[in-house]
Amino acid sequence: MKEEYLHHLWKNKQIPFHQLKLSTGEDIIIYDVGQHNAFESGPDFSNGKIKIGNVTWFGNIELHVKSSDWYQHNHQFDRAYDNVILHVVYIHDQGVLINNKPIPTIELKGLIPEMEEVLNKHDFPCSTFLNELDSIYLESMKEKAIVKRLNKRIQNIEKNKIDSTPQQVLYSLLAQAFGCKINAQPFQELTNRIPIKLIKKEKYINTKTIFFNVSGLGDTELVDKSWLHLKSKYNLGTMSKHIWKHKGLRPKSFPEIRLLQFAEIVDKFDFETSFIYLDSKELVVYLKNLLETKTNSSKISNAMVDLIIINCFVPFIWWYGNVKMDGSIQEKSLDLLQFLKAEVNHILKKWKVIGVSCINSYDSQALLEIYNEFCTSKKCLDCEVGNKIIYK
Numbered sequence: 001m002k003e004e005y006l007h008h009l010w011k012n013k014q015i016p017f018h019q020l021k022l023s024t025g026e027d028i029i030i031y032d033v034g035q036h037n038a039f040e041s042g043p044d045f046s047n048g049k050i051k052i053g054n055v056t057w058f059g060n061i062e063l064h065v066k067s068s069d070w071y072q073h074n075h076q077f078d079r080a081y082d083n084v085i086l087h088v089v090y091i092h093d094q095g096v097l098i099n100n101k102p103i104p105t106i107e108l109k110g111l112i113p114e115m116e117e118v119l120n121k122h123d124f125p126c127s128t129f130l131n132e133l134d135s136i137y138l139e140s141m142k143e144k145a146i147v148k149r150l151n152k153r154i155q156n157i158e159k160n161k162i163d164s165t166p167q168q169v170l171y172s173l174l175a176q177a178f179g180c181k182i183n184a185q186p187f188q189e190l191t192n193r194i195p196i197k198l199i200k201k202e203k204y205i206n207t208k209t210i211f212f213n214v215s216g217l218g219d220t221e222l223v224d225k226s227w228l229h230l231k232s233k234y235n236l237g238t239m240s241k242h243i244w245k246h247k248g249l250r251p252k253s254f255p256e257i258r259l260l261q262f263a264e265i266v267d268k269f270d271f272e273t274s275f276i277y278l279d280s281k282e283l284v285v286y287l288k289n290l291l292e293t294k295t296n297s298s299k300i301s302n303a304m305v306d307l308i309i310i311n312c313f314v315p316f317i318w319w320y321g322n323v324k325m326d327g328s329i330q331e332k333s334l335d336l337l338q339f340l341k342a343e344v345n346h347i348l349k350k351w352k353v354i355g356v357s358c359i360n361s362y363d364s365q366a367l368l369e370i371y372n373e374f375c376t377s378k379k380c381l382d383c384e385v386g387n388k389i390i391y392k
């Protein structure tokens with residue numbers, strides 16, 4: 001239980017006023033809860049209006065989790081509290097005197113839901129307040145969440161990279177993006193076994209053959225001259241077939257298909273970083289063209305193209321900007337997201353139900369991060385939206 005939660009309920013009149021009685025058993029009527037003093041010192045609410053018996057009172061109202069907090073906070077020494085007409089507490093554990101007279105007290109325990117209960121009840125405890133809140137707070141939280149998400153990607157890149165050249169980092173990220181969540185790890189292993197510098201150095205290799213043979217996905221080894229040459233020159237082994245997953249995937253997303261598509265892109269892309277210096281609009285066009293495959297059998301869908309940009313190029317540019325200590329490069333990651341369509345999944349549908357929609361993948365990525373990192377673990381007090389609701 002937090003005092004801010006009590007402030008929120010009192011201010012928004014989410015208290016069963018008809019059930020209220022003073023701790024002495026007397027009836028009380030609340031005509032006006034008063035004005036919230038969120039930022040000034042002194043009592044929590046001013047200009048309240050209440051009636052006890054036949055007498056109507058005007059003055060300040062103070063809220064505490066426990067009535068003994070009055071003394072813990074040293075209000076007995078502060079004359080600003082002399083005009084408190086009502087003490088609203090969650091637990092009444094001690095009588096409080098002002099000028100030797102007991103202050104009228106209401107105990108809320110049993111009358112309001114526990115804060116923790118409210119937080120745990122819904123996916124989004126803030127949902128009922130979002131409409132009345134300035135959208136600036138959710139926007140600001142989205143920006144914070146996107147930065148957090150991309151910084152986590154930097155940590156992952158740093159942890160997993162086998163070679164710090166931007167070419168290898170990009171190549172590995174691209175492979176993982178082709179693998180999506182389910183086959184990211186075998187795709188990454190493949191790029192560790194066949195580094196990009198090997199592919200670009202050995203000009204006459206057949207990339208598809210090498211990938212198939214090393215991945216272990218093929219039933220039999222595809223044999224050609226260049227493969228036999230490379231196999232012995234680089235001592236290339238074969239991965240276990242079983243680390244590749246097919247379950248839950250549509251046939252067009254099977255790793256065999258994704259591997260073909262990946263090989264086609266690897267053949268036509270030099271993995272140099274000069275593309276980063278295109279302006280943001282040109283960059284999107286460039287990347288979409290790059291990810292177009294020629295053969296119909298291996299055509300990459302538009303949704304997959306967007307996903308590859310989101311999961312490979314966006315974090316790569318963010319990482320590269322960080323390495324170069326150049327914020328303007330990192331900004332391009334955020335720009336790129338604004339040009340891509342929002343994803344659709346069950347989490348984003350939940351946001352939609354509470355009235356928060358996505359225009360582009362900047363929105364969807366930010367909302368996914370907020371949901372996964374804040375909403376599900378009920379870190380509402382660390383969230384700018386929750387914080388504003390509690391403290392407004």
Ligand code: SF4
Nearest residue numbers: 126374375380383386
């Ligand atoms: S973490 Fe923020 S967005 Fe999520 S439910 Fe709490 S207040 Fe709402």
